[in-house]
Amino acid sequence: MSDDAVNEPEYDWQGYGFATRQVHAGEIAEAGSGARIQPIAMTAGYRFDSFDDAAGRFAGEADGLIYSRQRNPSGAVAERRIASLEGGTESIVVSSGQAALTAALFALASHGERIVSTASIYSGTRVLFGRSFARMGVSVDYVWNEFDDDEWERMITPTTKAIFTETIPNPKNDIVDIAHVARIAQRHGIPLVVDNTIATPYLVRPFEHGAAVVVHSSTKFLSGHGAALSGTIVDGGTFDWAASPRSYPLLTAPSPLGGLSFVDRYGPTAYARAAREAVVNDIGPALSPFNAFLLHQGTETLSLRMEAHLTNSVAIANWLAGHPKVESVDFAGLPDSGRAALAESLYGGRTGSVFAVTVRGGQAGARRFLNRLRVFSHMTNIGDTRSMALHPATTTHASFDPALKERLGISPGLVRLSVGVEDVGDLIADLDHALAF
Ligand SMILES: Cc1ncc(COP(=O)(O)O)c(C=O)c1O
Structure with a gap:
């Protein structure tokens, strides 16, 4: 290499340490002005390059954004950063923690199906389960002693489609042995969804303990400023949706566009793609680009x-x-x-x-x-x-x-x-x- 060679800045932060990734991961080169901080992308939509490009993007065959209800460049910085910190394959940011929980679980359980949850969880989540989930026909069964395997076995039924818990519940600080709950979930081929809001990936990364999906109220520690709400869903990328004895049709059924299922098409990011394209995009809890900017700024520290x-x-x-x-x-x-x-x-x-x-x-x-x-x-x-x-x-x-x-x-x-x-x-x-x- 000659003395006056100039290196390109780093944009692939895989393999770097946690503190480095919390500052940098997820950024992309800002070709226009060279702005060092990712500009806030205040736009609802994106110009297509051509007739064929528009059809290609809608069919999932061409890269490029479609509409900010699905994805926005400011949200994408936060998504890549948080996925990196949690060790997941892809994440989705939404307008609040409650929206993240709702979308994460509606991707798995439908009318007439059930979720098993530990009993000590955020009060708002308990209210969400008991009211809106119940109205949508999804029932939640509670395990009171999560150390008791027999209680789990009694609660898990053939229609149980997800197991839900939190790493550090509040206000009782009754921490959960995630690896233990994950072993029970794995025994039944059920994905474990973990709310990691209070521990954050700085303290524990639930995927390393067997979780399939992580959710956050990123309103809290990930942002750290208390200035804006947001929620995040992270796909661990290792759960075998097609092999589970339970059915996850949103992920495994052929798509009306092009025939392939999310699993066939996207492999380790299938859950995130399904949650983004077939739940969040339907329901519409998009995160404002300004709040996404506040989120990825906060995560730096x-x-x-x-x-x-x-x-x-x-x-x-x-x-x-x-x-x-x-x-x-x-x-x-x-x-x-x-x-x-x-x-x-x-x-x-x-x-x-x-x-x-x-x-x-x-x-x-x-x-x-x-x-x-x-x-x-x-x-x-x-x-x-x-x-x-x-x-x-x-x-x-x-x-x-x-x-x-x-x-x-x-x-x-x-x-x-x-x-x-x-x-x-x-x-x-x-x-x-x-x-x-
Ligand atoms: C553990 C936990 N999960 C989810 C939520 C809901 O998040 P949000 O208030 O961002 O909707 C909260 C809010 O307090 C929480 O503490």
Whole structure:
């Protein structure tokens, strides 16, 4: 190579480290201006090169975008970046985490079919399953003790088409042994769909433990700024849809255009293609290009933010556990949590930054505590840079009947914390002041 040779910039980030990929993966060369940051592609549609090109794109035979309900260049940066971080083959970004969950599961289960889910999941997902999924004829059965294989066997029926769980559920921080659930799913030829919102691929990559599909509320840690909603679906690319004893006709049935099924045509990206083209494109929860830009900007700092979230959380969970006004702390990384061994092996004891504290005095205690906080924001959301607190029993879980609340451990004194990246001394001082009621 001569001395004045100029290398092309890197665009294929396979094989690079996590922190490198979170900054770069998914970018493409910006031929027009050379803008270093991918310009926001504010467009609903795309000009076709010719009559034949239009038909070719619609038939899936020619490259090129069709319409932003399916795909947009700003969303594509985030999609490639998150697929790279999770170790999947392809991902799809949509307008919210709820939209991602809905599309991910509707690609698998139809009217009259069932999903088995662990019982401790995000309250909004439980409401989604119990209301909108039920109205669409998809039923959800809950496993309460996910360590109990017999309970799984009782819940899985011939019409069960997906198993769903979360890596770090909130607010109870009752972490799940993903590899164990994946083994049960594999035994039945059922895809495991994992919500990895709170752990993020920085802490755990569910595909490495046997998951088939990963979903995110990327509103949360992947964005990190709390400025915009988004959701992401990632295809692991290894589930054998055609070999499963269950049927996945959306993926395996011949397409009306050209005859080939998604599996025949796309192999390891068949699920993502089907979810994008045959679910998201039908229902329409497209992510705005501006919000997609905010998502991939946020993802650039994921590992840095996660380190700060985790260090602060371990310190705060331990501090709260020793406070006289605190009844209990639900943080799996604490030595007496009941899940400490799993917490250690999966997360080195750092089980995310969303957990619960139960203050003495029941609801009256929680009320005083929340009203006295000044640095923690009293609000519903988790996973951005600021610390946040909420009383689930009267907000997110208010519509749950008392018996269900009790079974889920949502007691009157329980407060959910999402620990941010502020100075830990300031956070502890705020909690200390709020507990001095
Ligand atoms: C674990 C989890 N999954 C999904 C969602 C839904 O995401 P969104 O609010 O982006 O629709 C949330 C929201 O809090 C969540 O915490």
